[in-house]
Amino acid sequence: MRIAFTKMHGLGNDFVVLDGRTQALPPMTAPLAAALADRQTGIGCDQLILIEPSDSADFRMRIFNADGGEVEACGNATRAIGVLHGVPARIETLGGLLSATPIAGGASVEMGKPRFEWDRIPLAYAMDTLTMPVGWEDLDAPAAVNVGNPHVIFFVPDCHAVDLARLGPLIEYDPLFPDRVNVNVATIRARDAIDLRVWERGVGETRACGTGACATAIGAMRRGLVDRRVTVTLAGGSLAIAWREDDKIVMTGPATESFRGTFDPADFGVPA
Known part of the structure; x- marks a missing residue:
């Protein structure tokens, strides 16, 4: 067969x-x-x-x-x-x-509507998901978003300088995340442009992650760092992310x- x-x-x-x-x-x-x-x-x-x-x-x-x-x-x-x-x-x-x-x-x-409630991420206990009062070494105060799967997003001056191979699994398997978590490190380049690296749970660092791009864009929009239409650039290329007025996310790319x-x-x- x-x-x-x-x-x-x-x-x-x-x-x-x-x-x-x-x-x-x-x-x-x-x-x-x-x-x-x-x-x-x-x-x-x-x-x-x-x-x-x-x-x-x-x-x-x-x-x-x-x-x-x-x-x-x-x-x-x-x-x-x-x-x-x-x-x-x-x-x-x-x-x-x-x-x-x-x-x-x-x-x-x-991609549907993002979810921000702590128990929908899910987290192990209640906390603010816009600016989480937690950190791992130099990565702290992430946002958390569920876009069909769980993500945390760290906004940093230079995402390419982060030791994601070491910190990614440390965060992915932290007991704070009962279903484990996808780890995003992002740098805001302009009101419509974000650079991103993603440590994907069960995979490792990946050249691109569509849900990671969506979660990162939404996290940045919630913090007022970018507008509601952005281009997210990863190692493999770029994705266009829009958060519509009906609360649904639209992702477009190759x-x-x-x-x-x-x-x-x-x-x-x-x-x-």
Whole structure:
């Protein structure tokens, strides 16, 4: 039994996509997802994406990080799936219902409304999420936003000078975050421009993170640091983020298909 996959990426944040609407898929487990994501012995990706039928949307999207853990949302993957689908679609995710519209070279995604309540992030105990009274060495007073998954954002003079490889996992696994957390370090360059690096839970530092760009833009907007339309620049490229008057976030940016192939689940110790 061979399973067809599509390899895609959005700004270098890459995905292996399995379409369960057109073929039978083996039960997805954390070990299998991690094995497929492994860049030395698997196909290699930041996230494994499953497309499945849905009773409430055009289809359902499930997201597994490189460590095999299933997560709620991925903005770059939503753009990629929008491009793959080819026409506007409503997409069911664990983080809520999203809408994707293909455009030239990518897609525009309606990411829903941000959440700021401490127990919706979630945090282990109540505190202000606009300026959290906590810190880790030189990183302190972050904002927290849930945009389908949890993020903390640190605004710093130079995000490229932060030792994110060391501080990222320290913050990700802090007991303050019962579901772990995505860690963003951002520098405001102008009222409409932000530089960003992201430590993604279960992945590590990534070339791009769509939900991280959304969360960072919203955090900066709430603090009055930027206007309600900004360009967020990451290592892999730039995303346009808008926070509309109806409270919904719209993310626009590129996504593309890299290649297609097949694999045998038995090669990864999983019977077909």
